[in-house]
Amino acid sequence: MTMSRSAIEERLHGTFQRVCVTGGAGFIGSHLVDGLRRAGVMVVVLDDLSTGRLENLAHHADGVELIKGSIEDATVREDAVAGCDLVMHLASRVSVAESLAEPVRYHRVVAEGTREMLESAVDAGVGRLVLAGSCSVYGDASPPIAETFGTAPGSPYAEAKLVAESHCRAFAASGRIATVCPRFFNVYGPRQRADSPYAGVIPIFTAREARREVPVIFGDGLQTRDFIHVEDVVRGLMLAAMATDTGAGEAVNFGTGRGTNLVELAGLLCSMPPRFEAARDGEVRHSFADAGLAAALLGFEAEIDLPTGLASLGHRRES
Template identity: 45%
Template sequence: MRALVTGGAGFIGSHLVDQLTHDGFNVVVLDDFSTGKLSNLAHSPKTRIIEGDVADFNAVANAMQGVDVVFHQAAVASVPKTIEDPLGSHQVNYVGTLNVLEAARRAGAQRVVAASTAAVYGDLPELPKREDMTLKPLSPYAVDKLASELACQMYFNLHGLHTVCLRYFNVFGPRQDPSSPYSGVISIFLSRLSQGAAPTIFGDGQQTRDFVFVKDVVRANIKAATTDGVGGQVFNIGTNKRTSLLDLYQILSHQLAVNLQPTLAAPRMGDIKDSVADASKAAKLLDWRAQVSFDDGVRQLVAEVVKR
């Protein structure tokens, strides 16, 4: 089986490449290296790497040759960047998805699994988030991801292309880039604390997130690609558990054996107070549940950072 991973040099994509390679897939990566790194693919040296842009149909069609299954991860994954440049990011986040779907259809690929996001739920108060709830995308990022979900469903309905969209909640794990101002809060806290510096918490620290470990997200992708009867479906990928930023801060401080007071700052505009998945649909139809507890995931992440 040949798998194409768009965005395969990024945080989640590179973990997916490692697992697919381990499982015996012949893996092709299409990445423009805008945020991805070649070093993220060091564990999978046999990967065929194509440097190219998903917004360029010919580049996608070229990478799609002989591909059976596509994992579409490439995106401008930073909400602020999409607010700054809605036209440019639309080319990647929506047109890029359309290019992947059309190239997959023309090449006769069997399945496309696409990365979506919990951001499609916006700031509506009802928790936990279920797939059938009213959506409220609040940024160009969330709008393009929702449009991409609809395009995936349309390709399933029109052409029978087996598409599945996964709404990731807050993914964390090794290789998430803490130097980026947009990267996950865990990587930023960890990076600061391991340098002996107190991180800043925006707001009172009581805001909660559903943190899901990257290897669980990889398993969800593989389940989505290998389970029959789920074409055209959308799934929440989260743990069903809420962790507050203060809890996160304490767990990290404990594991790093540091005792620093966080700096509290005014809440950031547009920050959502609480987010948690109801991931029972994925449990029922994909037989997928998060397996790595938050503490264990943080332990693995800390061990990686200490090793470096």
């Protein structure tokens, strides 16, 4: 059985005093900020607000400092990590389709941006950095997908994420900073935007149902994804931050170990049958995690099943 949220937060309070969360005004980042504040940890959020929202942090009366700026700006990075003992690096661009159109930009922000965050963290004396990685690095592997599988990135986004992980391993190997690289599968939950170019399928389906519009599926809809709730991801990130058996840049899957195809998902969320359109370039066919290493190394297992997680969105499928 995994450690409870309250137990994790209590332990975190005794481990870290000040944490920098890049991308902390975004979907996952803002939930992580919530967890850190529940633990009594001071938080510095670094976010350029290109996709993050101020309202995601508005409920924090104190204990959260927002620095608006880009991870590409050295002065901004230095200000953000000053006095911190942990960096949670979630800032990224995350669209496969956009990366195909802007591969150089993706490498610059995702890969080199991570290297520069590592440099700034080392210069500030930060002891640990946790990188938000992606299951996209596996390519079209046969699930359940374990960390021992080879990588086969099928898009500039996935390639940039893989390079970012390599930077984390290199910095750790040289003894400059401890790192760990959770690989997120398909994260969903409150605050996930449907109006973003990076939007996930769940908020898109939910928004279309609210407007009484037919859901659109690219491909035949039998492609599978591993949907993990954001609150589970936050627990996992906290455990990754504290895990004493990690620090060498280990890649660790954050998923449920269960695959759901998009036709099934549409049936859970939408009252109208889907419309099918041509499959999109660069997207994998099947993807769900082997979550065994996260359990063994971090003591982390996802606890929120998909129906329960969808209910947390306050969405009701019309009959």
